Amino acid sequence: MANEDQVKDIIHRWQRTPEDDLKPEDYQQFRDVGSACLTQGDAARLLSFLQEEENQGIVRSMGCVLVSPLLNEVVRKEKSLAHCQAAITHLSRTCRPNELLRSFLQLIEDIDPGAISETILALVPHLQTVLLQLGDRKASCLGSALSRLQEQLSRLPVPYSRQQEEADEHGLCRCCAALAELTRPFVEEVKGRNGNHAPTAEDEELKAELLMFCMRSLREPLLEAELNRDTTSPLWLFATQIMVTLPAIREPPAELLLFSPLKKGTEKESRERSESRACLAYLLFVQLVGIDSFPAVFSPLFILQCNMDYINQLLSSKKESHLLKGLALYAKSLERVKDNSLPVSLLELRSFHRVPENLRQVLTDCPMQHLRESGLQVFQLFIDKLDAEAKHKFFRCMLKTSHHAGVEGYIVKNIKNQVECSMKSGAAGKGFLGDQLLSLLGLVFSLPRGAQTDLLNTMDRVMESLNLLRYLLLRDKELRSTTGAWEQLSGVKDQYVKTLRVCIGISRGYYSAELKAVRQDRKLKAKEAREAARSTGLSKRMIVKHEQVSNMSPEVQHQVLQSALVTLDLMESLIFRIEEITEEKRTIPN
Template structure:
């Protein structure tokens, strides 16, 4: 530690030395001097030194090195805050903006992981002051600062529930609101230059950096946040700021969403731009933020077609927030489309194939019930919008690719509904009544594993298939009108029922044997238990071993096996009824 005289000598040497002759060790000594004052609680003394008129040459030359110690002091302590804040403010007005910028960027890069939000909230107002003072490379510095700040904020968890967002435990919401405030002067600058038609390459670069900030914000935190227009949360308000900023910097929302070029994708970080635009579409069409100023010239089908790319992007994710937004955007994009209007040509587009397949994964693999329920509603909505030919093609595609009995049974149920609709006056068509219907029916009346089909796993699909077959046979008049259709239908029916009977016979034999074995095993264990009761030690041993048995109790196993046999009986009764109907129809002349 230096004594007071030594400190005075060093300060006098700094006063007598021109800036260009100052050495690196001088800067380090000055930083050590300031840090020592803060450590010893002499922040008032340090502020007095910095504000002293005769020291302004030193402050202007070397003051920027004190930014980090002063900011850390504000973050770490509640006392002497006023002195430290005043010192920081003085430095931002006195030191070289370029040197301050370099110091602040280093400080952001080295933020303590445990004090990210506190440091950023302290920094941002002063950072704005420094950036506004820059003449050269202002746009580049704005970009570097915003990128560095968002990189640090990406380390914080995004609050998801309303309670988490209101608590804002990690300060992420406050930080993004502070960023929104700090960017306003630069947004206004770009807006003013555009209005006056006096833009330069520097202005265009600033516009690009602000665009990158908006697009990064859309991806994180907004894509991960729960947003609800009925609850104007802090992140919802931040989303509104972003949506208002884009047009303000002359960035058309329709161009970003519908006509995004390779150039724009590069400007907005190519790897992330699709997710950013997906969130943009969600905020616009679901949350309806700035929808009043969005052009109304685009048809609902065009909007759906463009949004399918973003819906697909969201539904490929495993994150709940992404899936919720994808399903909501899918539903909202479909709602405005007229029922039975989407042509089959759309199904040839890649996104119109991929989205239903990803939706199928949500229905079959997603562990969250509310997402599966929403997914099923959206699937039905999509089916409702397809025209008859498109429905036919879509049903065939799903039956071929879904590999899930629940999804397949839902498609078969919709097939029956469509057959019923087609039989009403004025709705007749070849896709669900004529020759084209046979190709779909061939996929419905089909057992993928033949005689080895697991009837329990396929129960939903088989029962729906039998119900469809029974319905068609009862309402046979329309199908008999087309030559050859009825005969081919009967052939498909005979082959299907024949194979199904074989499956039922094999399955019934297997499950009956399992049930018999289980009953015998239970009798044997009961006998062993009675014998074991003669010895207390043996009783204890059996009790311990019994706890290691399979999680499914014998009672549950018995119930499952018995239920399987009842299911087979139900299937067989439906088969018998179908054959009775067929015999009745054969007696009726064509």
Template sequence: MNVAQVNDVIQRWVKGGLKSDDYQQFKNIGSACLAQGESAQLLQFLQDERNQGLVKSMGCGLLAPLASEVIRKEKSLNHCQAAIAHLTKTCNPKELLHGFLQLIEDIDPGAIADTIIALAPHLQTVLLRMEEEKAAPLGMALSALQKQMSRLPVPYTQQQEAADEFGLCRCCTALAAFMEPFVEEVKRKDGNGDNTAADKELKTELLKFCMRCLREPLLQAQLDRGRKSPLWVFATEILVTLPAIQEPLPDLLFYKPLKKSILIDNHQSTESRACLAYLIFVQLITIERFPAIFSPVFVLQCNMEYINILLSRKNESCLLKGLALFSKSLENVQDNSLPVALLELRTFYSAPQVNQRETGLQVFQLFINKLDAEAKHKFFRCMLKTSNHSGVEGYIVKNIKNQVEFSTKPGNRNEWFLGVEFPPLLGLALCLPQGAETDLLHSMDRIMESLNLLRYVLLRDKELRSSVSHSNSTLFSHILDVWAELCRIKDKYLKTLRVCISMSRSYYSSELKALWEDQKQKARASSTRLVKSITVKHEKVSNMSPEVQHQVLQSALVTFDLMESLIVRIEEITEEKEGTQD
């Protein structure tokens, strides 16, 4: 279509009587102008006062081609931006909203950030034109924008965040600016005493957006209050917005679960609030606005739900957030006032990174240190009965040894770890899960710590007895009774453990010999003998190469020797003690 034909069509449109085909033709003519580099002429046409009737009727059709030019950042960028800005002020707001939402829904995966950043200011203009009817449209817009933003990878390192290759940080900045005038409107109306149904709906939509952003992307984000990164600033904007829309932080965290109309999935709601708790109590964002009337114990009790859900997540960011929140929640709790807390303790030993395990154990030890002697005794018994994890149980046994050592110091003696209450606990520590058929390698952490505990108890008991005068017959008799019970437990445990070691050594030796013979004969790979059902540190030995299998089996035999040497030393201590008694 040449220039003359275009002018004729335009004149017909000006006179009125638009047909259904005219809308598509208008879009085609505008697209052709952009394709031919005539964006300046198109902008001039759109801004011409004589054409405003046409623009108002058919201008929405140009949103898509104009947005494409902007996202591609062509030379006509400024003209296209100005054209979109003119359309947002001229066309029907509802039609514009529909057009923008369609553009956002159809975003190319490789242009998510560029599209959001380009369209958000114009979409904001459209929504602000809607006056009292803007709550539902705002909700749709925020939901669409946040959904697309959540598809972007979250930066893991400071370098990745600075590079912002996928544009998540820029998107967060753009959405914070997008939300600002609506938050200010809510604050202004609250200040004037307005609280209409429309105002409440507007607050609800803003709340939904904030809670969803807490889950994605902030739950995954690496945040450091010493570095005010774009994600940190976005988190701050979210937390400042919540009280601004009359959602007190304590209510969100402790008292008022979000209604299904806010977040349909209750699990998502809990994850959002878990992130909120982390940002407040660990990163201290807006902590000055959090009421100080809540006791540390109450805060810990309320945070336990969030701590557990963070620890149950497998990714490192959530795991470290859970550990940090637990640690901060414990800091201000006074000793002896700690509530019962159930944790995913396997997390500490199953974490894929060494620093995660170390951090987990530090927090776990902080928790144990907050308990008094009686609470420690009960907690240790509970964990030995229920954890079903050798690493956790070994750590508990190590703590039992530390408590015995502490109790032998002057002024620290207590019945829980040095009296009649101690043998039942020791009996749980000196117990093989499956008796003589226990997998020693799988239970190695617990067994080694148990043997060290037993050796230490025998040595300390010898010192304690030698320091007690026979004239103190009551205390001396008390010690003899405890000693007799310890001996019974010791004898039963060592007898079973010796049988278990003997059976295990025989089995592992035969496997090692068979493996050696297979390698020696250079059998075909398909018939190479593989160890069948041995598990070491959660990894099947049968999945290893023959060379590694050989090392593992040899190491197992060395471990059995070490266990047996500890047993011999314990029996020597016992004989020395019994000789002293005679």
């Protein structure tokens, strides 16, 4: 260095100056000298200076200002990587822990968005060294560090598949493993004091900070990740570590899920706490992580009730990972409950009202077919677990509020199945025979807009309602034995069929006219195409014009309209059969 003598003079002055007399410009000058060494590729010389015995006073006083430039060299993976790592290690053992911690926290706050994982992986081992030196203040300092680290990690994309996890392009999986290692000695400290003496305030604070770390981890990134016990992926290992940590710090999952009320806070805070517990419930009840230590005294119904809030949180999301976990948790919670056992009183609970509503949204609005298919299976499972009275009330609610022909058709199909079961078992008076059945049929045999109803959009419901009506007419013995029931059914049937015939006539006229127009349009376009074939340029213009007229090709329009007319034919054939059965029944003496 050209001013090497000047630098030596400055160092000698620092060696003779008491720490309290050092000025801010001394700290800045010390940083400048160290950074200059790194810039000139002289990291070995800087390390040697930091390790010399006569310089330890300087290092202890001002060494923390070199953490940032040294870490930047490590992140850039320069040739001097080993020397820089050794220098940071020496600083973390020599400098005052409080000052080093402030430097580390500032580094975390100022992380380059393009080097988040590299910076965290380089920093965490040294951060652990510093935290372990803090004594009584380590709990709050650990909490501050973990909070800032997890906030930075939340900016990284979560790998969706096992292949993406193994590639770990953005380093999230490696960082999660590093955070687990960072907390390990503190978890062991809490665990080692269990039952040995009354916990101190510091013990409780350390436990609270570790609990917050676990719950934040469950929400981000684990709630977003694909977690499956059959595939040992990096994030799966991180999830199992979190599940082991909770009981180690005296926070067993059973207590967190079943008995710890959610604290009051902002809407965002409440949602985040609920998401964390939802992921915890998924790992426990679906993936069975830690289920061996779960108390066996809790009934399946109690567990279902407790899980409904978490299921609701997951199913109210639009994210695929949340919906998958919500459907799986709902299914596993229901599977443990006996069929036909859930009482009608449960439907009065807020969660038992909201979860089916969110599930209906999945069935009708979710663009992903595999989620809709899984949702339908869970929907049927829920219906199977309701007792007869609860089924009756649930069906009424769905018919009144779903406003979706597919869902309504599915409910009507279930009503038919329940009527059939009641007739086989002779369980009259249970909601699906006699007068109670008629109250349901009044909702089933109705059209939302009377004769103006669009039958193509309500096809699922109408076809299932006609199938139910045909079944009831064929199996009328139970209805005839109930005073007035058969007469009421006949009245409802007559009005429904009459309105439906009018509606079919209107719809047939409309779709026939549309089909005729499409056919004429196809003929016209074919004629124009033949004439246009005489000129290449004209032909090209016709193609452009055709694409601009409609997004649906004439062939597709023709197919849709023909399908609509076939559907109307099917409805008419069912009505005709219903009328035949009615006429046959009139000849049978009462």
